Amino acid sequence: MSSPGVDWRPLVDALADELTVSGKLVSPRWQAAFRSTPRHVFVPEYREQDSTGEWRRIAVDSPEAVAAVYRNVALFTDVDARGHGISSSSMPGLMTRMLELLDLHPGHRVLEIGTGTGYNTALLCAALGDANVFSVDVDYTTAARERLDSLGHRPTVVTGDGRDGLAEHAPFDRVLATVAVPQVPPSWLGQLTEGGLVLADLKITASAGNLVLLRKAGDQLEGRFDTGQAYFMRMRHTDAPVAPPDPESLGVAETRTTPWVRPYGWILFPGFCRAWSSVDRSRSGTGSATTPVTGHARPR
Numbered sequence: 001m002s003s004p005g006v007d008w009r010p011l012v013d014a015l016a017d018e019l020t021v022s023g024k025l026v027s028p029r030w031q032a033a034f035r036s037t038p039r040h041v042f043v044p045e046y047r048e049q050d051s052t053g054e055w056r057r058i059a060v061d062s063p064e065a066v067a068a069v070y071r072n073v074a075l076f077t078d079v080d081a082r083g084h085g086i087s088s089s090s091m092p093g094l095m096t097r098m099l100e101l102l103d104l105h106p107g108h109r110v111l112e113i114g115t116g117t118g119y120n121t122a123l124l125c126a127a128l129g130d131a132n133v134f135s136v137d138v139d140y141t142t143a144a145r146e147r148l149d150s151l152g153h154r155p156t157v158v159t160g161d162g163r164d165g166l167a168e169h170a171p172f173d174r175v176l177a178t179v180a181v182p183q184v185p186p187s188w189l190g191q192l193t194e195g196g197l198v199l200a201d202l203k204i205t206a207s208a209g210n211l212v213l214l215r216k217a218g219d220q221l222e223g224r225f226d227t228g229q230a231y232f233m234r235m236r237h238t239d240a241p242v243a244p245p246d247p248e249s250l251g252v253a254e255t256r257t258t259p260w261v262r263p264y265g266w267i268l269f270p271g272f273c274r275a276w277s278s279v280d281r282s283r284s285g286t287g288s289a290t291t292p293v294t295g296h297a298r299p300r
């Protein structure tokens, strides 16, 4: 632990109380998991950008620095050569909101895409037991595993591309992506149990998309966009430009409309199930709480 002398319990309780009041932490399951998991163990240092744009390292090695970790803010933990954040400990209130949305029950097996610091993996372990938790990241897994181990957690943490899921450990009852994806990879659908859920930040473009909760029904994923905003960093390895769709080659399955949203469609490119949309912003303030989307992942 980076700062063993610090009493973190009052800090985590104060943050949990804040999230409870704002409705982001609700159920006894996630209350208990959140209040028993020390975030500072997973964030021994983080990065902050100063007014000149320079990133500086903040070591979490004093009582003040530990206290700063128990705020409802995302903390960048790695930055690439261009100065873009490439890993972080996500905003705690966003994590708890997503965990609540997942409707998890004892015995459920969860695949997390984007281990990062391992903090959210630890929350999953506390609620479901290590044997039911699987997590994958393109990097950072050694450090995450060590931190989890220091708290007695031994989930399955794998280095790899989350786009492929984790076939060797499937099936999963839930897939939780803590990265933004431009498309829902078909491997996630294929590795889900019937009735299982995918929760992901589906960002079709940088400015279009949001958290979407999709349930598997046969070869379909069907569900709703959430109203609360989410801004995850984009999945790496998937940013190759996508060729413009050739209408002749698209397997358009189904579209639906809502009072305030133009048609949504799901199409399967070779290798990907993809959704696209065009939100009528002039009417978005009057819309329903969630936006239905539906579609088939139809192998071609």
Ligand SMILES: C[S@@+](CC[C@H](N)C(=O)[O-])C[C@H]1O[C@@H](n2cnc3c(N)ncnc32)[C@H](O)[C@@H]1O
Binding pocket: 086, 087, 088, 089, 090, 113, 114, 115, 116, 117, 118, 119, 120, 121, 136, 137, 138, 139, 140, 160, 161, 162, 163, 178, 179, 232, 233, 234, 235, 236, 237
């Ligand atoms: C917002 S952070 C995850 C936060 C993490 N869940 C936590 O609690 O600290 C996003 C993570 O996704 C990872 N990532 C990016 N592309 C990925 C990919 N193709 N497969 C798996 N992980 C990926 C990044 O390396 C980064 O660590």
